[in-house]
Amino acid sequence: MEKRRLILDAAVRVFARKGYHTSRVGDIAEEAGIAHGLLYHYFSSKEQVLETVFRENWSELLAAFARIEDSDEPASDQLDGIVKVLLRSWRNAPDLVRVMVREVARSPHLQGQVDEIREGFVTIQRVIERGQAEGSFRADLDARLASWIVYGSLEELLTGWVLGQLPDGDEDVAHAEATVLTFVQTALAADGRA
Amino acid sequence: MEKRRLILDAAVRVFARKGYHTSRVGDIAEEAGIAHGLLYHYFSSKEQVLETVFRENWSELLAAFARIEDSDEPASDQLDGIVKVLLRSWRNAPDLVRVMVREVARSPHLQGQVDEIREGFVTIQRVIERGQAEGSFRADLDARLASWIVYGSLEELLTGWVLGQLPDGDEDVAHAEATVLTFVQTALAADGRA
DNA sequence: GACGGCGTTGACTGTCCGTTCAACAGCGCA
DNA sequence: TGCGCTGTTGAACGGACAGTCAACGCCGTC
Numbered sequence: 001m002e003k004r005r006l007i008l009d010a011a012v013r014v015f016a017r018k019g020y021h022t023s024r025v026g027d028i029a030e031e032a033g034i035a036h037g038l039l040y041h042y043f044s045s046k047e048q049v050l051e052t053v054f055r056e057n058w059s060e061l062l063a064a065f066a067r068i069e070d071s072d073e074p075a076s077d078q079l080d081g082i083v084k085v086l087l088r089s090w091r092n093a094p095d096l097v098r099v100m101v102r103e104v105a106r107s108p109h110l111q112g113q114v115d116e117i118r119e120g121f122v123t124i125q126r127v128i129e130r131g132q133a134e135g136s137f138r139a140d141l142d143a144r145l146a147s148w149i150v151y152g153s154l155e156e157l158l159t160g161w162v163l164g165q166l167p168d169g170d171e172d173v174a175h176a177e178a179t180v181l182t183f184v185q186t187a188l189a190a191d192g193r194a
Numbered sequence: 195m196e197k198r199r200l201i202l203d204a205a206v207r208v209f210a211r212k213g214y215h216t217s218r219v220g221d222i223a224e225e226a227g228i229a230h231g232l233l234y235h236y237f238s239s240k241e242q243v244l245e246t247v248f249r250e251n252w253s254e255l256l257a258a259f260a261r262i263e264d265s266d267e268p269a270s271d272q273l274d275g276i277v278k279v280l281l282r283s284w285r286n287a288p289d290l291v292r293v294m295v296r297e298v299a300r301s302p303h304l305q306g307q308v309d310e311i312r313e314g315f316v317t318i319q320r321v322i323e324r325g326q327a328e329g330s331f332r333a334d335l336d337a338r339l340a341s342w343i344v345y346g347s348l349e350e351l352l353t354g355w356v357l358g359q360l361p362d363g364d365e366d367v368a369h370a371e372a373t374v375l376t377f378v379q380t381a382l383a384a385d386g387r388a
Numbered sequence: 389g390a391c392g393g394c395g396t397t398g399a400c401t402g403t404c405c406g407t408t409c410a411a412c413a414g415c416g417c418a
Numbered sequence: 419t420g421c422g423c424t425g426t427t428g429a430a431c432g433g434a435c436a437g438t439c440a441a442c443g444c445c446g447t448c
Contacts (some may be wrong), residue, residue: 003395023213025436035397040437102300106353116359145373148354149347156346157339160301163308166342179339187381197425219406229427231408240406 004042007032008056011049016095020050051113054104057096058116061085065123075131079150079188082124082183086154087177088169089148090161099160105155121147128188137188150184198236201226202250205243210289214244214297216248221300245307251290252310255279259317269325273344274375276318280348281371284355284362295356299349315341322382331382344378 010032014023025046029036043049068081091098104113115116125147131137157176166176204226208217221239223230237243262275284291298307318341325331351370352358360370 007439036436037398037438038396041395046436106293106296106357114359118359141273141376142369142373145351145360145370146377148350148360149374149377152346152348152350152353154343154346156349159346163300164250165308165312166339175336176339179336180337180343183340183343183381187377218404230406231428232426234407235425 003032003034003038007034007039007049008040009054012053012095012099013106015050015053015103020099050099050103053096053099054113055116057093057100058113058120061089062116062119062123065120068098069123069127074136075127076136076188078127078183079124079131079184082127082128083150083180084177087157087173087180090158091170091173094161098159098162101155101159121151124150131188136188136190141188142147146188153180153184197226197228197232199235201228201236201243202247206293208246208288209244209247209297210292211258223328244293244297245248247290247293248307249310251287251294252307252314255283256310256313256317259314263317263321269321269380270330270379272321273318273325276321277344277348277374277378278371281351281367281374284352285364285367288355291352292356294343295349296355315345318344325382330384332384335382340382347374347378 007028011023011028013032014027016051017023018027024163026041028046028049029039030103032039039046039049043052064085065082068078071078071081073081105117121144125143127140128143128146128150132139132141132143132158157166161168161173166172201222205217205222208221211217212221219233220230222240222243223233226233233240233243257277259276262272262279265272265275267275285320299311315338319337322331322335322337322340322344326333326335326337336352351360351374355362355367362364
């Protein structure tokens with residue numbers, strides 16, 4: 001396997017296990033099975049490793065969002081799709097979610113990527129606005145704020161799983177997904193119950 | 195003023211400005227106007243300073259929650275009250291919220307306080323359950339998950355303000371508050387529109 | 389079989405910073 | 419006046435750790 005990817009994968013595991021600050025460069029190297037000097041052949045610093053992990057994976061998420069947005073489903077189905085993608089990421093890649101939630105999301109580190117995070121919000125916002133325009137979502141709610149509220153709900157559930165405070169068995173996750181979907185769709189629906 | 199409090203207040207400002215990890219003990223001491231050695235007369239470590247900041251302020255928040263819960267208002271008003279207390283904390287003590295959101299909330303640091311954080315969730319959960327029992331909230335939503343969703347919404351708005359991504363003028367904050375209230379009450383209401 | 393360059397190694401450096409500690413100042417008390 | 423206690427100081431220590439670098443192995447090329 002390509003060494004660069006090897007290092008990134010190792011970094012995700014190590015960061016997930018010990019947290020970014022407590023992880024030493026040597027830990028990552030050891031996990032990847034290389035000498036720690038080599039890491040500097042592929043990355044300029046420890047921080048750049050974290051940044052790369054974030055950037056490459058977040059952009060995948062954005063791509064998934066974009067595919068959903070570009071589909072011809074009604075807005076409310078698109079919103080469901082986004083919710084599902086985000087929540088299911090926990091079972092798909094728990095280590096990655098751990099790192100994203102704990103180290104990057106509201107990170108004291110790295111300023112630049114704030115814009116990239118925001119792009120996810122904006123997608124949600126656009127979907128909500130389309131729903132409002134189509135008449136399926138109530139139009140009296142600020143779509144931007146609503147997108148933050150929706151995203152916050154999802155991130156908090158992920159956090160609950162990350163911190164081990166919410167049960168995350170198969171049915172638990174499915175149940176959480178169903179609950180958010182009902183919650184959000186009810187709140188946004190143009191007419192009474194969703 | 196009592197030196198201990200002086201140090202804590204200085205620490206909040208410094209942590210808010212530079213983040214916990216990037217803040218040196220000397221920075222806190224300088225901000226407090228003392229020699230850095232003195233800090234160890236009052237606290238056993240830099241980490242304990244952060245922990246104390248969290249503990250003492252979070253317990254105040256829990257007390258506010260408890261007062262609301264013990265009032266004889268209907269559950270839906272109590273929930274409104276909780277939302278308002280949390281959101282208004284931003285204008286009341288922005289530095290504190292900065293530290294709480296960025297350093298403590300899903301912290302790689304300090305494990306013990308997870309239980310204290312959880313107590314806030316449980317209060318929200320109880321209020322929701324009471325509303326369900328009273329018949330004003332729909333009973334088919336899992337109250338525990340709903341409490342996480344509600345809290346997540348609020349924390350995300352605070353985060354938006356902390357990171358400077360959401361406008362936080364007087365009217366902006368009021369508008370955000372109104373939006374969350376509508377969103378949450380609509381989602382939870384037993385019958386159609388809130 | 390010399391050459392060169394890419395990939396790889398790991399000892400070493402330099403620095404940063406949390407923490408310690410010996411000394412001291414002020415003050416109440418006897 | 420002397421004793422001791424609490425509060426206070428800042429120089430010094432120690433250890434950790436990110437990042438450097440000189441050397442080396444391997445492999446293709448001429």
